[in-house]
Amino acid sequence: MVNEISERVEQLFPALQQQRRDLHKYAESGWLEFRTSTLVADRLEKLGYTLKLGKDVIDAGSRMGLPSAAVLAEQEQRALEQGAIARWMPHFSGGFTGIVATLETGHPGPVMGFRVDMDALDLFEVLEEEHRPFREGFASTNNGMMHACGHDGHTTIGLGLAEVLMQMRDRLCGTIKLIFQPAEEGTRGAKSMVAAGVVDDVDFFTAVHIGTGVPANHIVCGNDTFMATTKLDVQFTGVASHAGGKPEEGRNALLAVAQATLGLHAIARHSGGSSRVNVGVLQAGTGRNVIASSAMMKVETRGSTNEVNEFIYQQALKVISGAAEMHQVKFDIKLMGAAQSSTPTAAWVKYIHRQAEKLGEFDTIIDRQEGAAGSEDATYMMERVKARGGEASYVIFGTDLSAGHHNELFDFDEKVMAQGIKTLAALVLNIAEFEGEK
Numbered sequence: 001m002v003n004e005i006s007e008r009v010e011q012l013f014p015a016l017q018q019q020r021r022d023l024h025k026y027a028e029s030g031w032l033e034f035r036t037s038t039l040v041a042d043r044l045e046k047l048g049y050t051l052k053l054g055k056d057v058i059d060a061g062s063r064m065g066l067p068s069a070a071v072l073a074e075q076e077q078r079a080l081e082q083g084a085i086a087r088w089m090p091h092f093s094g095g096f097t098g099i100v101a102t103l104e105t106g107h108p109g110p111v112m113g114f115r116v117d118m119d120a121l122d123l124f125e126v127l128e129e130e131h132r133p134f135r136e137g138f139a140s141t142n143n144g145m146m147h148a149c150g151h152d153g154h155t156t157i158g159l160g161l162a163e164v165l166m167q168m169r170d171r172l173c174g175t176i177k178l179i180f181q182p183a184e185e186g187t188r189g190a191k192s193m194v195a196a197g198v199v200d201d202v203d204f205f206t207a208v209h210i211g212t213g214v215p216a217n218h219i220v221c222g223n224d225t226f227m228a229t230t231k232l233d234v235q236f237t238g239v240a241s242h243a244g245g246k247p248e249e250g251r252n253a254l255l256a257v258a259q260a261t262l263g264l265h266a267i268a269r270h271s272g273g274s275s276r277v278n279v280g281v282l283q284a285g286t287g288r289n290v291i292a293s294s295a296m297m298k299v300e301t302r303g304s305t306n307e308v309n310e311f312i313y314q315q316a317l318k319v320i321s322g323a324a325e326m327h328q329v330k331f332d333i334k335l336m337g338a339a340q341s342s343t344p345t346a347a348w349v350k351y352i353h354r355q356a357e358k359l360g361e362f363d364t365i366i367d368r369q370e371g372a373a374g375s376e377d378a379t380y381m382m383e384r385v386k387a388r389g390g391e392a393s394y395v396i397f398g399t400d401l402s403a404g405h406h407n408e409l410f411d412f413d414e415k416v417m418a419q420g421i422k423t424l425a426a427l428v429l430n431i432a433e434f435e436g437e438k
């Protein structure tokens with residue numbers, strides 16, 4: 001069975017590589033995955049999956065960090081010009097770019113859910129010969145949007161898994177649910193899919209990531225290092241005045257945002273775990289000789305536990321209001337994203353470990369790794385599945401990277417996509433072997 005999976009995936013590989021490069025070329029950031037989601041939906045329908053799309057899988061009110069209506073409309077148009085399939089667009093229009101594809105095998109068995117994400121980062125890809133995507137003609141054509149975290153690979157893994165499972169459907173049992181999530185960056189999308197109930201019937205849940213510093217041919221079967229996080233946009237509003245003639249009449253929003261930035265980075269650490277604060281964007285002012293009346297900042301807090309993040313977040317609110325008070329400006333805080341920490345369930349990790357061993361694709365198979373790193377909103381899905389008594393894990397497939405995640409020179413070895421698909425397919429095909437570990 002393992003050999004058969006391998007052969008099938010290797011056969012699909014050239015097409016999958018093409019697929020990944022196409023997605024890479026037309027990178028779309030969170031809630032703007034219009035072209036991506038129409039192509040994914042079309043492919044999954046052709047493969048024979050039952051689809052739930054858009055508002056059926058995304059709770060409108062639970063979306064965080066949604067771009068403005070103008071940006072959504074403009075990007076939808078851009079996507080159509082870049083080959084989005086128009087007949088699918090009504091489902092995704094307005095920032096409802098999520099898909100759940102279901103395969104009922106017709107044989108009794110559990111519901112197995114897999115989550116991949118589809119969004120790119122707000123980043124300008126390097127357009128130089130040294131960067132393979134540029135050299136080989138698949139660098140992003142969308143300015144300020146780049147797949148620099150491997151989600152093009154994740155989406156491709158989802159599509160490859162869909163194809164292999166459909167080919168082998170006679171030998172599957174239970175129900176397969178493939179979840180294609182928007183807006184993982186900024187941890188904005190998963191909560192809305194959980195609120196729409198997409199994992200409420202899932203017994204075994206697996207989310208995936210490639211890279212993250214894990215070496216090639218290594219697999220982490222139960223990553224538990226994701227930090228809880230809160231994402232905030234803060235707008236400061238003061239009063240503009242003549243910087244030479246009447247500086248005392250001004251209320252300086254630039255100084256408030258600068259003060260807040262330094263204050264945020266000076267928040268005390270917490271003995272309960274590691275933490276992070278980052279001000280990633282700062283904008284203020286309009287002219288050299290004008291007291292700046294408006295300023296904005298994009299902030300994130302993180303903690304290795306929900307409690308540590310909550311502490312940092314509460315301190316951050318005090319720093320922001322304190323800086324505003326100091327400069328007598330108004331402020332407005334918008335919640336733009338959030339995620340929890342989460343721990344995989346031991347039995348599912350053990351099962352994944354055994355399947356990875358049988359596959360023979362990996363040199364090193366580990367259950368967990370040390371050290372908090374990034375965040376992930378798949379944690380909301382994991383926690384929901386666990387709360388209902390299901391099993392959940394987060395698997396990382398190691399790969400060689402040309403540069404770190406979220407860097408303009410990021411690229412990965414596409415071979416990891418084949419390893420990912422093989423592993424996930426094995427989890428489905430051999431699910432009967434899970435019995436006894438409960």
Ligand SMILES: O=C(O)C[C@H](NC(=O)Cc1c[nH]c2ccccc12)C(=O)O
Nearest residue numbers: 184185186187212229373374375376405
């Ligand atoms: O918080 C976010 O915006 C999600 C985003 N998520 C990732 O980057 C995925 C990720 C999680 N852990 C690691 C570790 C290294 C690279 C990437 C990751 C992050 O942490 O900035």
